[in-house]
Amino acid sequence: MKSYSLTDVGVVRKVNQDYVYTSDKPVGHLPNLFVVADGMGGHRAGDYASKYTVEVLERELKRTDEEDVERALIQAVKVANHELIREAGTDEHLKGMGTTIVVATIINQMMYFANVGDSRLYLINQGILQLTKDHSLVEEMVRLGGIKPEEAKHHPDKNIITRAIGAKEEVEVDFYEHRLKKGDIILMCTDGLSNMVEDEELFHIVQGARDVVEAAEMLVETAKENGGTDNIGLVLIVPGLGEVSIC
Numbered sequence: 001m002k003s004y005s006l007t008d009v010g011v012v013r014k015v016n017q018d019y020v021y022t023s024d025k026p027v028g029h030l031p032n033l034f035v036v037a038d039g040m041g042g043h044r045a046g047d048y049a050s051k052y053t054v055e056v057l058e059r060e061l062k063r064t065d066e067e068d069v070e071r072a073l074i075q076a077v078k079v080a081n082h083e084l085i086r087e088a089g090t091d092e093h094l095k096g097m098g099t100t101i102v103v104a105t106i107i108n109q110m111m112y113f114a115n116v117g118d119s120r121l122y123l124i125n126q127g128i129l130q131l132t133k134d135h136s137l138v139e140e141m142v143r144l145g146g147i148k149p150e151e152a153k154h155h156p157d158k159n160i161i162t163r164a165i166g167a168k169e170e171v172e173v174d175f176y177e178h179r180l181k182k183g184d185i186i187l188m189c190t191d192g193l194s195n196m197v198e199d200e201e202l203f204h205i206v207q208g209a210r211d212v213v214e215a216a217e218m219l220v221e222t223a224k225e226n227g228g229t230d231n232i233g234l235v236l237i238v239p240g241l242g243e244v245s246i247c
Contacts, residue, residue, distance in 0.1 A: 018233030
């Protein structure tokens with residue numbers, strides 16, 4: 001397995017509120033762990049929120065006795081939610097902070113992942129497929145038939161999310177599992193990448209790169225060339241189940 005993570009403040013923002021985490025080594029009962037978080041909040045509260053949430057998540061996964069992956073991930077995310085709300089109450093400058101999160105682990109040929117918010121997990125192989133569902137206002141509008149999927153990307157309310165870590169005492173966590181196959185590449189990212197680069201271009205950049213480092217750097221540079229209006233955070237993973245076009 002090969003992985004690489006990268007964050008960038010972008011062109012417009014002054015503070016980087018994205019936080020990424022990768023571990024190819026065991027974290028508690030999990031053989032590996034990959035996380036992307038996109039913080040929100042003023043006066044540097046957003047960058048604090050994303051980093052703090054990931055640190056709590058890692059701590060909980062290291063010390064849990066729960067061996068069921070779904071229960072372990074969801075439980076850790078919910079603890080992180082409670083801890084972030086508690087932490088926000090200790091400092092006026094942290095009040096109202098929150099973060100998205102997408103977390104994944106790969107066990108043999110299975111990928112288990114969970115998300116809250118609009119940070120995404122894509123599967124890239126012969127094409128590109130978004131495996132997570134955005135918890136956002138425009139996604140709800142698409143689901144209800146109010147707008148077409150192609151209109152969602154450029155809708156003025158595309159950045160309004162309907163779920164976040166730190167927003168409510170009880171957080172709803174979506175959990176998925178997916179069987180990986182030869183040639184699969186996983187891209188986890190914040191909306192600072194997905195809003196700036198079309199899915200088809202994400203696919204071509206990743207498949208055309210020589211390795212995960214070049215792919216990550218090219219993705220960030222493309223997002224910045226396209227405006228870079230938000231922070232950019234991403235994790236690329238090559239599970240190593242067979243020959244792939246990127247290594």
